[in-house]
Every structure is written in C-alpha cells, then in structure tokens.
Amino acid sequence: MSKGPHDMGGEAAGPIDTVDHGMKFWEKQANALRNTLTSRRVIRLDELRRAAEDLGPRYYELEYFQRTTEALRRVLIEHGHFTEAELTAKMAEVRRRYDPA
Amino acid sequence: MTLPSAYTEAPARRFNVGERVRVKLAFPPGHRRTPVYVRGKSGVVERVCGAFANPEELAYGFDGNPKRVLYRVRFRQRELWSDYAGSESDHLELEIYEHWLEAA
Amino acid sequence: MKHHDHDHSRDRSFDDGPPSEHEIMSRAMQELLEAKGVITAEQLRRRMEQFDAEFPQRGARVIAHAWVDADFRQRLLVDGKRACAEWGIDLEADRLIAVENTPRLHNVIVCTLCSCYPRALLGMPPTWYKSENYRRRVVREPRAVLREFGTVIPEEVEVRVHDSNADMRYVVVPMRPAGTDGWSEERLASIITRDALVGVTVPDAKR
Numbered sequence: 001m002s003k004g005p006h007d008m009g010g011e012a013a014g015p016i017d018t019v020d021h022g023m024k025f026w027e028k029q030a031n032a033l034r035n036t037l038t039s040r041r042v043i044r045l046d047e048l049r050r051a052a053e054d055l056g057p058r059y060y061e062l063e064y065f066q067r068t069t070e071a072l073r074r075v076l077i078e079h080g081h082f083t084e085a086e087l088t089a090k091m092a093e094v095r096r097r098y099d100p101a
Numbered sequence: 102m103t104l105p106s107a108y109t110e111a112p113a114r115r116f117n118v119g120e121r122v123r124v125k126l127a128f129p130p131g132h133r134r135t136p137v138y139v140r141g142k143s144g145v146v147e148r149v150c151g152a153f154a155n156p157e158e159l160a161y162g163f164d165g166n167p168k169r170v171l172y173r174v175r176f177r178q179r180e181l182w183s184d185y186a187g188s189e190s191d192h193l194e195l196e197i198y199e200h201w202l203e204a205a
Numbered sequence: 206m207k208h209h210d211h212d213h214s215r216d217r218s219f220d221d222g223p224p225s226e227h228e229i230m231s232r233a234m235q236e237l238l239e240a241k242g243v244i245t246a247e248q249l250r251r252r253m254e255q256f257d258a259e260f261p262q263r264g265a266r267v268i269a270h271a272w273v274d275a276d277f278r279q280r281l282l283v284d285g286k287r288a289c290a291e292w293g294i295d296l297e298a299d300r301l302i303a304v305e306n307t308p309r310l311h312n313v314i315v316c317t318l319c320s321c322y323p324r325a326l327l328g329m330p331p332t333w334y335k336s337e338n339y340r341r342r343v344v345r346e347p348r349a350v351l352r353e354f355g356t357v358i359p360e361e362v363e364v365r366v367h368d369s370n371a372d373m374r375y376v377v378v379p380m381r382p383a384g385t386d387g388w389s390e391e392r393l394a395s396i397i398t399r400d401a402l403v404g405v406t407v408p409d410a411k412r
Binding site (some may be wrong): 006007008010011012013014015016017018019020021022023024026028029030031032033035036037038039040042049052054056060064065066069070072073076077081082086087090091093094098099 | 213217220223224225227229230231233234235236237239241243244248249250252253256257260269288297298317318319324329331332333335336337339341342344346350353354368384405
C-alpha cells in the first residue's frame with residue numbers, strides 16, 4: 001500500500017500548539033519566491049507538492065519552509081533553470097558573503 | 102439544499118448532485134489528491150466544482166489534459182471513522198476527481 | 206545596517222544569527238533565477254508586500270460586508286471568487302467556496318495533504334494550520350480540536366469539516382454575534398479574526 005508521508009489525515013497525534021509563531025524574514029522571502037514562481041507558471045504547485053512528498057521520512061524532519069525550499073530546488077533543477085553544480089557554487093558564494101571568515 | 106455553483110462548465114460528467122458515490126479503494130504510487138482516509142468510503146455528491154487540469158499529471162510536468170471533473174463529496178463522519186466520538190449529524194466534505202469515483 | 210537599497214527581497218538584516226543552510230539555498234536559488242531573467246527582484250518585493258500588508262486585511266472586510274448586505278452574502282456563498290472581485294479583490298488562482306455557520310451548523314477548514322489556504326484572501330496560514338497535529342486530528346476529532354482552541358460546539362449543532370485537498374479554497378462565514386447592532390463595517394471587521402475565518406473560533410463582540 002502506498003501512503004506518502006504527507007497523507008496524514010486521521011492519524012493519532014498529540015495536542016495542537018494554537019499559538020501562531022509567525023514567520024522568520026527569510027521564510028517570507030522564500031514564500032514570495034515560491035509564490036511568484038507558481039503564480040507566473042514558471043513551475044506548478046502540483047510539482048512542488050510531489051517533490052515534497054518524495055522526501056519520504058525526511059518530510060517529518062524538516063520544518064515547513066525547509067521542506068518547501070528543498071522541493072523548490074528539485075523542481076527547478078528538473079526544469080533546467082539551473083544545474084546542481086551552479087546551485088552549489090552560488091550557495092558557496094552566498095555563504096561567504098554572510099560569513100567572510 | 103441546492104448548490105448551483107460550478108466554477109467551470111462540466112456538461113459531460115458521470116455524477117450529479119445528490120448521487121451516492123464511492124471512492125475507489127486503490128493505492129497507486131505517485132502524486133494523488135485523494136487522501137487514504139476516504140478511499141473505499143461512500144458519500145453523496147455535494148456539488149460539481151467543474152473540470153480541472155489533472156493534478157496527477159501536472160505533478161510530473163505534463164499539461165494535465167484531458168481535464169477531469171471535480172466533485173465535492175459529503176461523508177458522514179460515522180462512516181469514515183468507526184470510533185467517531187462526535188455527533189451523529191457531523192460530516193466531512195472534500196474534493197474528489199471523477200476517475201477516483203464509482204457509483205455506490 | 207544593510208538597508209542602502211531598501212530592497213527587502215534581498216535583505217537579511219531582519220533575522221538574528223547566521224543564515225541556515227536552507228536560507229542560503231533559498232537565497233542562492235533566488236539570485237540564480239534573477240540573474241537568468243526568470244523573475245525580477247521587483248516581482249518578489251511586490252509579492253512580499255502583498256503577503257505582509259494586503260492579503261491579511263481582505264478576509265475580515267469581505268465577511269463584515271456579508272454581515273450587513275444579505276445580497277452580497279448570497280453572491281459570496283454562490284461564487285466566492287466572483288463576489289470578492291466585486292471589491293477589486295483578485296484571488297488569482299484561488300477558487301473560493303464560502304461556507305456559512307448557522308445556529309445548527311459549524312464549519313472548520315483544514316488541508317490534510319499539504320497546507321492549502323486562501324492566501325490571497327487571508328494571507329499566510331498560521332503555524333498551527335500547517336502543523337502535522339492539526340492536519341492529522343481535525344478530520345477525525347474536530348470537536349476535541351476545537352476545544353483546544355477554546356471553542357465548544359454543542360452536541361445538537363453539526364460540525365462539518367472541509368478538507369481543502371484539491372482546487373477549491375475555503376473561508377468560513379461566521380455568525381454575526383449578538384451585541385453588534387448598528388456597528389459600522391469597520392468595527393465589525395475588527396472582531397473578525399483569521400481564526401474565526403478558518404472556523405477554529407467564533408467572533409466575540411466583547412473582544
């Protein structure tokens with residue numbers, strides 16, 4: 001039987017934290033990026049959902065915006081918007097910018 | 102209660118409002134928008150939402166054609182969960198694509 | 206301070222501490238896509254503004270109007286997207302189904318499969334809406350979940366859960382509380398909380 005990690009309706013679980021903890025600033029930026037790409041039809045929301053579901057057990061280990069960021073990476077690479085190598089190089093550049101040491 | 106709203110036309114369809122339907126009891130791999138908890142369960146068509154690109158195709162980069170008719174189906178909570186603790190009159194509604202439904 | 210260009214879509218001076226790997230990944234993707242002309246910094250900046258300032262204000266205004274204008278309320282229930290468009294509110298890709306609370310019916314909304322939510326009407330969903338425990342439990346034990354939000358629904362009132370699992374988005378039209386006669390739409394809107402529009406609470410005139 002195939003049931004993805006996302007398909008959790010009806011499972012037993014503990015209490016709900018009913019406080020809204022808001023969003024970090026980078027999460028707002030990540031949300032704007034994701035939303036701009038889907039609303040401009042660069043990629044489809046359905047693809048992002050599928051890529052998140054394919055994370056398997058990792059799905060539960062990641063916070064919401066970590067999960068969506070990894071899904072976005074996968075779909076953008078599938079579409080050829082950049083390669084794995086380009087992204088790795090750009091991430092190294094960004095990392096250096098914020099941590100020159 | 103009549104619910105006339107349909108967002109897009111779906112004249113060619115298998116089911117109408119008020120008909121009893123059953124969600125297929127199947128577990129195909131891949132991206133599906135039919136939660137496992139309703140599979141194999143019976144309910145009543147609450148409204149016809151219209152025809153929409155098939156998300157099972159969109160999810161893999163295809164165009165989603167042919168479009169699929171989307172229904173909202175109303176389930177009795179007692180039929181979904183044998184141990185349901187709420188009221189007899191409680192319900193749950195969700196959206197199911199036609200290819201996941203069969204006549205009940 | 207790094208505020209020299211006022212372009213918040215490229216700024217990170219608002220978060221404390223060093224950036225996480227996911228933040229670095231997200232920023233790197235953004236910069237690659239901008240460099241390749243797929244999107245522009247201006248589009249992202251505008252999107253952030255809408256999510257911060259515009260979208261979260263819309264839902265309460267629409268529902269307050271539905272409370273005072275019965276014809277509008279009817280149009281909202283028939284076709285939520287079109288009714289919002291009358292107000293110049295463009296819900297973009299979202300098709301909206303408004304579900305009405307009555308003395309005999311209480312509605313509550315979830316997306317068990319991900320976190321579908323009428324973002325262009327309500328802004329970003331709160332943390333709990335995206336939480337695994339809410340997604341797991343509210344379909345199966347809605348009354349217990351509502352009690353955790355301080356909302357007790359009498360046994361004789363139906364609780365109806367809407368799992369927002371495909372192409373529709375949902376908003377609850379709560380009942381206008383007693384003690385609000387003669388209130389302006391603006392004042393009514395002030396007691397219509399996001400949580401009430403998802404259905405985990407009900408508006409309170411004494412709030």
